[in-house]
Amino acid sequence: MSAEDEYTAEPFVPERGGLPALRRAAADCRGCPLHRDATQTVFGEGDADARVMLVGEQPGDQEDRQGKPFVGPAGKLLDRALAEAGIDPAEAYVTNAVKHFKFTRAEPRKRRIHKAPSLREMTACGPWLAAELAVVEPELIVVLGATAGKALLGSSFRVTQVRGSVLEEEIHGRRERLVPTVHPSSVLRADDREAAYRGLVSDLETAARILS
Numbered sequence: 001m002s003a004e005d006e007y008t009a010e011p012f013v014p015e016r017g018g019l020p021a022l023r024r025a026a027a028d029c030r031g032c033p034l035h036r037d038a039t040q041t042v043f044g045e046g047d048a049d050a051r052v053m054l055v056g057e058q059p060g061d062q063e064d065r066q067g068k069p070f071v072g073p074a075g076k077l078l079d080r081a082l083a084e085a086g087i088d089p090a091e092a093y094v095t096n097a098v099k100h101f102k103f104t105r106a107e108p109r110k111r112r113i114h115k116a117p118s119l120r121e122m123t124a125c126g127p128w129l130a131a132e133l134a135v136v137e138p139e140l141i142v143v144l145g146a147t148a149g150k151a152l153l154g155s156s157f158r159v160t161q162v163r164g165s166v167l168e169e170e171i172h173g174r175r176e177r178l179v180p181t182v183h184p185s186s187v188l189r190a191d192d193r194e195a196a197y198r199g200l201v202s203d204l205e206t207a208a209r210i211l212s
């Protein structure tokens with residue numbers, strides 16, 4: 001990476017070797033500056049033959065420490081919602097649009113506060129998501145929130161307009177079926193948590209119907 005406008009993971013992505021090779025290579029990705037402050041790369045997890053891929057925004061504080069996606073409070077809520085909708089969380093491939101945790105601190109040594117990745121960082125990290133899609137070839141992608149939607153479907157994506165619907169789009173040269181919904185962390189922040197949770201489960205039920 002020689003100049004700021006050349007942020008991309010592309011040179012780090014191996015052409016073969018499946019998910020194990022991708023995961024190993026992603027651990028050393030320097031495709032954008034986010035690797036500098038984060039603890040580690042948090043790559044996707046799940047089987048290469050998973051029928052459904054869940055795509056979130058980026059790892060959170062817990063994910064960054066543990067090196068696994070969706071292990072924090074939002075991930076636990078997501079697992080519960082998936083199970084309630086009829087999707088076994090253990091059978092899904094889970095990943096994020098951006099593989100390093102982006103955060104700010106109000107003061108040194110204080111709690112790390114999540115910061116949304118920029119379009120440029122999302123674009124830089126895109127080759128990892130494209131490689132995961134090419135290996136897993138899911139029957140369905142569940143898009144969790146605005147950042148994942150923008151990374152997959154472009155910057156005009158609005159989760160409120162399309163949540164719970166079934167979309168068909170060309171993504172990285174493949175026709176993909178997608179069901180967008182909110183990110184589970186937005187349920188945790190909602191004033192009416194129960195209503196927000198019910199909305200998430202309802203969207204996931206649409207995904208479950210497609211997979212049944």
Ligand code: SF4
Nearest residue numbers: 029031032099100125
């Ligand atoms: S966020 Fe993505 S592109 Fe940037 S360093 Fe991490 S893995 Fe590489």
